[in-house]
Amino acid sequence: MPKYMLIMRADDRAVEAYQDLPFEQVIEAMGRYNEEMMKAGVMLAGEGLSDASEGFVVDFDAEPPLVTDGPYGETKELFNGFWILEVASKEEAAEWAKRCPLGPGSKLEVRRVTELDDFPQDNEWIQKEAGWREEQAQRAAKA
């Protein structure tokens, strides 16, 4: 079954609208949404991101890359969080995305997560990456 990442993006409009809502209400709506996906056995992971003012950008237009503090001047939309779902089809990912409690100014970008089989298996770097993943997991296991 394929995995999809739901990436939450919001513009100023959405951010302002959210600031007008009681925090409790926002948390409850999101909590309910997450619970629904857990109960359906499809949610593998999900995280929210802290305020963009805490973040920064590394811009590769410059050489060496330029580090700029948030919230990023020209940017109209900010990433706020993500979910990873394991579902039977693209349509099922879309159906779950549509149920997210978001309002005008918000978008969910839905992208399929690549699997090992998406890449040529004889490539040296693909094999190395697989090795790194394994090392990481073993370190995590022993920690």
Next chain:
Amino acid sequence: MTDETPDATATARPTDPESARRAVAAVWRIESARIVATLTRMVGDFALAEDLAQDALAEALAQWPASGIPSNPGAWLTAVAKRRAIDGWRRRERYDERLAAIAHDLEREQAEATDAAADLPYDPDAIDDDVLRLVFVSCHPVLSREARVALTLRVVGGLTTEEIARAFLTPVATVQQRIVRAKKTLGAAGVPFEVPPRSEFPGRLGTVLGVLYLIFNEGHSASAGEDLMRPELSREALRLARVLATLVPREPEAHGLVALMELTAARFPARLDAKGDPVLLGDQDRRRWDRSAITRGRAALARADAIGRGRGAYALQAAIAEQHDLAASVDDTDWAAIVALYAALGRVAPSPVVELNRAVAISMAEGPAAGLALVDELAADGRLARYHPLPAVRAELLERLGRPDEAREAFAEAARLTANERERAVLLARASRPGAR
């Protein structure tokens, strides 16, 4: 980003019939268990509820491609099914008080569903209880194993009859018959729509877990057909196990089963070689194992342990899988820990097959002689007389001990006992290998 993209409209009104069909199927997967559960409570008859739900699905397939998916598809499907129920009763002139009450509810719900801001009447606990009842009905002991599997996938998993037939390489008509017969059996036995009473609960939960594990195993060691693996079926079993674990969060074995499935499925990407032949655990490219699945499996095992009622058979098997998943190689594996886990498993669920596995683990931990002693005991006791892995394990151990003649004899015996042609060829080749070590 203040403008609406044309895509938004395209999703609401899919024009391509195939993508519309897939969109309906997606809604069905998400909603069917709750719809059938709600309807069963309403009409008091599981078989009728299932028919009504299927009618509603058929109506969605006919309407949604043109009309687009309604904003609350679950409420739409439930309302259609309820209307069908009322029509049916009206035809049979059974318009009674119950019907009047239901019709009243329906009017109210339809009014709410048309109000764009209205949500489904939200009582998550009540709906969960009904879904759990549905799980127990689908896996009821009066049903045959095949019927439990088909019914669970259909009403809890939301798979279509066609999908179930494809997964089990069975004709659609056969699956259909199985479901019809299962519903009749449940009706004839007067199976109530309930969570079993405390005295029966552990056994009945065991049956449910058994059905899910059976589906999982069918997906990864297919008993029929050309494909050695049908991973989608295993993934569906894993999803249903996750669903069950959220319905009975205080039951350690529900989490144990999730853990076992995650930790087993983690190895799927390395189980077949480029030609599609199975690769033994010792020869698998462990870099291909799914590390996120291992992490999720270990988390599920930790949840089972945290309940503090000890480890059952699924949690113990999960712990064995965990030992393999964490080892960098066969040599790096903590075989002593695996021996202890098999011993514990043998106490919880005594079986000569578990003993045979323990013997293999002992041979890895302490050497082939110690393993062979236990295998010989098992052979003498006769319960595994027709079980070809026993002579095959014995042959391996004899070979490692430098007793080639006896090893060849044991391989030949294993070849006689196996029903699988491909396996027989491998065993016969080893039986005739001259001067093996």
